[in-house]
Amino acid sequence: MSRSAHPAGPRHADVLTEGHYSAPPADLNALDPKVWAHTVSRTDDGVVRVGGIEVTRLAEEFGTPAYFMDEADFRERARAWRTAFGHDADVFYAGKAFLSRAIVRWLHEEGLNLDVCSGGELATALSAGMPADRIAFHGNNKSAVEITAAIESGVGRIVLDSFQEIVRVAHIAQSLGKRQRVQIRVTVGVEAHTHEFIATAHEDQKFGIALADGQAAEAVRRALSLDGLELVGIHSHIGSQIFDMAGFEVAARRVVSLLAAVRDEHGVELPEIDLGGGLGIAYTSDDDPREPHEIAKALGEIVTRECEAAKLRTPRISVEPGRAIVGPTAFTLYEVGTIKPLDGLRTYVSVDGGMSDNIRTALYDAEYSVALVSRTSDAEPMLVRVVGKHCESGDIVVKDAFLPSDLAPGDLIAVPATGAYCRSMASNYNHALRPPVVAVRDGEARVIVRRETEEDLLRLDVG
Ligand code: LLP
Numbered sequence: 001m002s003r004s005a006h007p008a009g010p011r012h013a014d015v016l017t018e019g020h021y022s023a024p025p026a027d028l029n030a031l032d033p034k035v036w037a038h039t040v041s042r043t044d045d046g047v048v049r050v051g052g053i054e055v056t057r058l059a060e061e062f063g064t065p066a067y068f069m070d071e072a073d074f075r076e077r078a079r080a081w082r083t084a085f086g087h088d089a090d091v092f093y094a095g096k097a098f099l100s101r102a103i104v105r106w107l108h109e110e111g112l113n114l115d116v117c118s119g120g121e122l123a124t125a126l127s128a129g130m131p132a133d134r135i136a137f138h139g140n141n142k143s144a145v146e147i148t149a150a151i152e153s154g155v156g157r158i159v160l161d162s163f164q165e166i167v168r169v170a171h172i173a174q175s176l177g178k179r180q181r182v183q184i185r186v187t188v189g190v191e192a193h194t195h196e197f198i199a200t201a202h203e204d205q206k207f208g209i210a211l212a213d214g215q216a217a218e219a220v221r222r223a224l225s226l227d228g229l230e231l232v233g234i235h236s237h238i239g240s241q242i243f244d245m246a247g248f249e250v251a252a253r254r255v256v257s258l259l260a261a262v263r264d265e266h267g268v269e270l271p272e273i274d275l276g277g278g279l280g281i282a283y284t285s286d287d288d289p290r291e292p293h294e295i296a297k298a299l300g301e302i303v304t305r306e307c308e309a310a311k312l313r314t315p316r317i318s319v320e321p322g323r324a325i326v327g328p329t330a331f332t333l334y335e336v337g338t339i340k341p342l343d344g345l346r347t348y349v350s351v352d353g354g355m356s357d358n359i360r361t362a363l364y365d366a367e368y369s370v371a372l373v374s375r376t377s378d379a380e381p382m383l384v385r386v387v388g389k390h391c392e393s394g395d396i397v398v399k400d401a402f403l404p405s406d407l408a409p410g411d412l413i414a415v416p417a418t419g420a421y422c423r424s425m426a427s428n429y430n431h432a433l434r435p436p437v438v439a440v441r442d443g444e445a446r447v448i449v450r451r452e453t454e455e456d457l458l459r460l461d462v463g
Contacts, residue, residue, distance in 0.1 A: 024381035024402040025285070028372070034282040034289075035369050035416045037070035037329045039440075046376035048414065051440030055333055055373045058445060059412055062438050065353030066451070067423055069330040071106070071441035074419075077292075077325045078110040084292035085319065089300075092136050094277045094322030095121045097420035102439060102448040103326070104128035113156070115277075115320045119146040126153055136183075136274075136320075140207050147172050157181045159235050159274075161207060166222050166229070173228035183274060184209060184223060185235040186216040188254040190247045207237070211254055220262050233315065234258055237276025240323065243289065245298050248275055252302045260310035269313055275299055277320040281327040283417045284369050289324070323420035330419035330437070332357060333373070334397075336411045337389070346383045346400070349407065354388010355395045356432035358415070358422045368398045374412035377404035386413070390430050423449065431457055 031040060031048065040050045047054045050070055058068055081091045092115040093107050099116075104125050107114055114130050116122045117138040125135055132154040139146070140161045150158055151173050160166050160182050173180040187208035209219045216234075223231040236251045255273050263269050281289050299317060307314045334351035341347040360366040370386055382405040386398035397415060407413075426434045433452040438445050 024383075028381055028402060028404055029376040031371060032282075032285045032369070034285060034287070035328070037331065037416070037419075038073040038076065039070050040331070040416075042376065048371070048373035050331070051445070052443035053440055053445055055412055055414065058438065058440070059333060059335070059374075061445065062436060062447065063451065064333050064335045064412070065351065065357055065435045066333050067330045067357075067418060067435060067437045068333060068445075069326075069419060069437055069439050069448070071329075071439045073329040074103075074326060075106055075110055077329065078107060078112050081292045081319075081321055081325060082111050084296035085317070086296070088316060089296070090316065090318040092274075092318055092320045093325055094320045095125065096424060097322030098326045098330075098422075098424045098437075099124055100437065100449050101128035102446075104130050108134075113318075115322075119143070119149055122146070122149060122153070122155070132156070138185075144168065144172065148176070151176055151178055151180050157183055157232065159183045159185050160219070160223065161185050162209065163219060163222065166219060166226065170223075170226035170228035179228060179230050181230045181232050182223060183233040183235040183272065184216065184219050184231065185237070186211045186219075186255065186258065188236050188238065188251045190238050190250045208235075211258060216258055217261060217265070220258075220266075224266055224268065231270065233270050233272025233274060235274040235276065237274075237320065238278060240278045241280045242278045243280040243287070245290065245295070248278075248295075248299060249302050251275060252299060253306050256303060256306040256310060256312065259307075259312055259315065263310075263312060269315075271313075271315050272318065273303065273315045274318040274320065277322050277324070279321055279324040281323055281417060281420070284367050292321075292324070295319075327420035328417050330422075331414045331416040332397075332418045332422065332435070333412055333414050334386075336407060336409055336413055339407060339409065341382075346385050349384045349386050349403065349413070350389060351386060351397065351413065352389060353432075353435060354390045354397060355392065356388070356390060356427050356429045357435050358397050358418060359425050359427065360421060361396045361399060362392075362394045365399075368401075368415050368417065370398045370401045370403065370413055370415050372403055372407060372411055373414045377406055379404040379406035381405065382407070386415070390432070428452075428457065433457070 092113040094115045113134040114125050115136045133156040135155045137150040137155050137158045185208040187205045187210045189212050209215045223229050234255050236255050238247045238251050337350045355362050381402040384403045388395040436447050436451040437449040439448045
């Protein structure tokens with residue numbers, strides 16, 4: 001996407017023709033509660049704190065860059081999903097958003113289930129005590145080793161993604177003397193693109209089995225015919241960072257129509273449907289996410305209505321939010337390094353991390369907010385691009401934002417809403433050491449994933 005350059009003039013003017021900000025916010029020191037974790041606030045002396053601890057203290061103790069996670073906020077959001085869906089539904093947290101043993105324990109304590117999509121995620125979940133029957137195993141190309149580990153550990157369900165996998169899972173289950181509970185993941189023909197959904201060609205989907213051309217019905221036929229499988233339901237996941245409920249409603253309607261077709265053909269009423277994850281969060285003040293209770297109400301109503309119309313018993317619904325639970329609960333804290341004003345364009349602010357701790361901007365053109373958090377400032381706003389320290393010009397953390405024009409090396413800035421798909425997608429590019437995740441709660445800070453060290457890097461280098 002091209003962006004028009006700023007015509008000659010002051011850097012803080014309303015200069016952008018595309019992108020998020022058209023003008024600086026009224027108050028650069030304000031922290032919009034929509035994008036910051038719940039316990040984040042500014043103290044009287046201007047320093048931002050989270051969980052009762054000032055970021056300056058956190059930086060001293062844990063270094064930068066680092067992710068700080070508001071544990072109380074995580075638990076609150078997990079609980080809000082659990083409460084909204086009640087006892088007739090299940091909430092599976094999508095571990096791909098961010099997973100560690102502490103997270104598994106929090107989820108367990110708050111009554112959530114867990115969706116994993118690799119042997120590594122499964123091992124993490126089991127090692128932290130998540131009961132296997134509360135784990136769902138996903139993936140479009142699970143290995144025989146992963147399938148065996150999942151079945152042996154007793155996972156509650158495996159979500160089947162292809163015809164080969166139906167046979168493979170049935171075969172492995174049978175050879176282990178087990179009957180595995182499974183769901184079939186279908187592609188319902190809607191593709192969600194953040195604020196919208198569009199019909200999509202099924203052959204362009206890596207995931208799932210298409211509903212429209214009868215493939216999904218055929219998959220059900222095969223799964224029902226195999227002794228190693230207990231087919232319990234149908235699964236649909238339409239995408240991620242979605243704000244519009246319409247895509248979920250279409251998906252729910254189409255999944256229920258498959259249940260009706262299965263009942264008509266086989267005389268079997270499948271007892272479960274899973275409508276996946278994908279609910280959007282606020283990365284900037286312009287985003288307006290839906291609350292869990294609104295989502296639960298909308299999905300519950302549509303499934304009930306469609307089932308009544310088809311004279312089906314209402315199945316047990318499950319959902320798989322990842323980002324919506326963990327995303328808003330963390331921010332990344334960086335120290336400002338070099339500052340490079342480019343006349344008539346913008347000011348490049350380099351931080352001590354970058355695309356190795358947040359690849360989302362480079363990968364998805366994602367938008368983020370940023371704030372000066374080690375002090376307040378009354379200086380004029382300046383248009384900035386926050387960039388990392390990697391050897392790529394695409395190493396951008398925040399494409400366009402405003403920071404005070406007296407910003408100086410050594411200041412701490414923070415990027416909110418980095419709890420999901422940042423640490424979990426972090427890399428060692430340029431042999432960067434992946435930052436720690438520190439949980440903060442009630443005045444106490446605890447490392448839950450430690451910072452990588454050079455020894456960690458060298459341990460793998462055995463040449
Ligand atoms: N269930 C299934 C089957 C999924 O594939 C996903 C995400 C989820 C649940 C959770 O979706 P969420 O509620 O977190 O949106 N790396 C991308 C997002 C990839 C999502 C992959 N699947 C990003 O950073 O935006």
